[in-house]
Amino acid sequence: MKSKRRLSFFDHIQRNILAGLIVLAPILLTWLVFDFILAKLIAFGRPWIPALYKAIYALSPKLADSMVNGWIDSVIALLITLVLLFLLGWLTSRVIGRQILIGFELLLDKIPVLKAIYGSTKRLLMAFQAQPEQIQRVVLINYPTEKMRAVAFVTRIVRDTETGEELAVVYMPTAPNPTSGYMEIVPLSQVTPTDWTVEEGMQFVISCGASTRDSVGYSEAFRSGQTSREPAVREASKESG
Known part of the structure; x- marks a missing residue:
């Protein structure tokens, strides 16, 4: 009896720890990505701080000395980067x-x-950068077998030099890291368009499928008349080609 209670007690602890990990994991992953991007932005703006320090010191030595503080230094570096990005975007629009x-x-x-x-x-x-309402970007392809599907992103539409058949160039990211993946060239007739946005497709990959809709057009590429769905994917070539 005591062994059963002890087992139940440890099971209860294990379940709570697992529940805590499930809650913490996405928060930790989000923070790691945010921290990485933030560190890069700060590092980009930091070389400009000495010149800014000298300019401010000539006007107000006390104000310039306050910039030596670690967190203020980082905030200023981040602001410098954001201003430079804004100026770069504004300049390229002229x-x-x-x-x-x-x-x-x-x-x-x-x-x-x-x-x-x-x-x-x-x-x-x-x-x-294509707008979701103008282009169907997220698709399903047969990988690694004809009975399995993988999420991919259409980057371009090309033609077979011999047959003239339209082919889809797709990027198939790996989970949970979408920055690595595979490039595939598949017949357009074997590509299954989805109504997912690019953001939904990325969320599906990063979450290892946990973040997805309740239904997906798994078998649509194998129904009769499947080529009628090709124009939705073919629109990708108008934006990315």
Whole structure:
């Protein structure tokens, strides 16, 4: 009798610890991502602080000395980065800014390795900037077998040089880290469009499927008349091509 009570007591503790981990895990993961991004933003703005310190010291030494404080130093570095990002965005929306950007891209175009990295990254980011109501980006593909589906993101539509068949270039992220994954080229007729937004697709991957809707069009790619669904995916080529 005592052993049963003891077992029940330890089971109760184990369940509560597991429940606590389930609550803590997404919070911890969110904080780690936020902390990583925040650290990068602060590190980018920190080299500008000495010049700002000298300028302020000439006007108010006491105010400049207060910048030496650790957390104030970090806040100022973050603000500098945000201001620089704002100015960069504002500048590139003007004619002179676009001309400078074009000149910078032409310079990179002459450097093989940097050209490939910059060009690929830019095209990928531009592809994912498409508005959800204008484009169907999240799809399901047959992977690793015909009876299994994987979430993927359409990045481009191309054609087979011999048959002329339309092919979808898709990025299939790994869970729970969507920054790594696989590029696949699959026939457009075998791609199953979803009504998920890009955000929902990413949440599905990061949460390992825990964050998803109650239903999904698992079998739609294998029904008769499946090619009638191709135009929804084909719209991707208009934005990312």
